[in-house]
Amino acid sequence: MDTQLQPPALAGLTSIPPLSNPVIISDLHLAPKKPKTIMGFVRFMRTFAPRYAELVILGDLFDFWIGDDAMEEAEPIIALLKLHASTGRRVVVMPGNRDVMLGAGFAAAAGAELVRDPITVEIRGRKVLLAHGDQWCLRDEAYQRFRAMTHDPRWQSAALSKSVPERLALAQQARAMSESDKQQKSMADMDVVESAVAEAARDAGVDIVIHGHTHRPAAHVGAAIERWVLPDWELDETDCAGRSGCITFLEGGQPQIQMF
Numbered sequence: 001m002d003t004q005l006q007p008p009a010l011a012g013l014t015s016i017p018p019l020s021n022p023v024i025i026s027d028l029h030l031a032p033k034k035p036k037t038i039m040g041f042v043r044f045m046r047t048f049a050p051r052y053a054e055l056v057i058l059g060d061l062f063d064f065w066i067g068d069d070a071m072e073e074a075e076p077i078i079a080l081l082k083l084h085a086s087t088g089r090r091v092v093v094m095p096g097n098r099d100v101m102l103g104a105g106f107a108a109a110a111g112a113e114l115v116r117d118p119i120t121v122e123i124r125g126r127k128v129l130l131a132h133g134d135q136w137c138l139r140d141e142a143y144q145r146f147r148a149m150t151h152d153p154r155w156q157s158a159a160l161s162k163s164v165p166e167r168l169a170l171a172q173q174a175r176a177m178s179e180s181d182k183q184q185k186s187m188a189d190m191d192v193v194e195s196a197v198a199e200a201a202r203d204a205g206v207d208i209v210i211h212g213h214t215h216r217p218a219a220h221v222g223a224a225i226e227r228w229v230l231p232d233w234e235l236d237e238t239d240c241a242g243r244s245g246c247i248t249f250l251e252g253g254q255p256q257i258q259m260f
């Protein structure tokens with residue numbers, strides 16, 4: 001089998017070396033139709049990311065990803081990541097739901113460490129569970145069935161064996177379905193189930209979880225398990241002022257959300 005077409009679900013690392021001073025982002029949803037968000041990411045990569053030893057992307061960097069054999073459109077973004085990695089900084093990428101098909105070919109091109117979702121990582125001496133977050137949106141049963149399908153290595157292999165135009169058509173279909181679906185669901189339906197996050201944290205032996213996906217940036221720190229939610233990036237919508245941000249860490253491992 002062409003290694004580039006290895007099912008992405010089997011391609012990610014299950015453990016990585018500790019992170020000394022990471023900046024974490026997620027949910028940029030980069031796509032050609034989002035020029036301002038792309039420019040925001042370019043600025044971030046030139047001015048902000050270089051202050052940190054590691055760049056960690058917790059899913060949905062891209063609005064869609066149909067396979068590592070069709071990444072021409074993303075070349076400028078991949079080149080930015082590769083340049084960053086070439087300066088001795090680490091780039092860690094976890095696939096999300098939109099870009100669940102990010103695989104070993106992408107990771108090699110970007111100079112990135114591709115990781116599984118979720119993964120336990122030591123950050124500034126503290127063990128942290130990192131995840132995209134959609135696995136805990138358990139109130140949406142239809143979505144969880146769809147998620148199980150798209151994370152199945154056999155489904156992924158079958159999808160990757162289709163032609164690029166076929167895959168593009170399927171991705172557009174899935175996208176349209178999810179958009180019409182979303183309009184019928186409440187915000188609560190689409191948020192994570194706290195007890196499921198806490199259970200995953202306990203299983204991993206950690207007391208802190210960082211995830212994205214829900215677009216509801218917040219620090220939930222009252223309970224036994226701290227849950228930090230990353231901001232999404234949206235600089236193109238005309239009906240909002242635009243938002244983007246990240247999570248970084250103080251010495252001792254205390255996270256902080258930064259919006260910009």
Ligand SMILES: [Mn+2]
Pocket residue numbers: 027059060096097098132134212213214
């Ligand atoms: Mn997502």
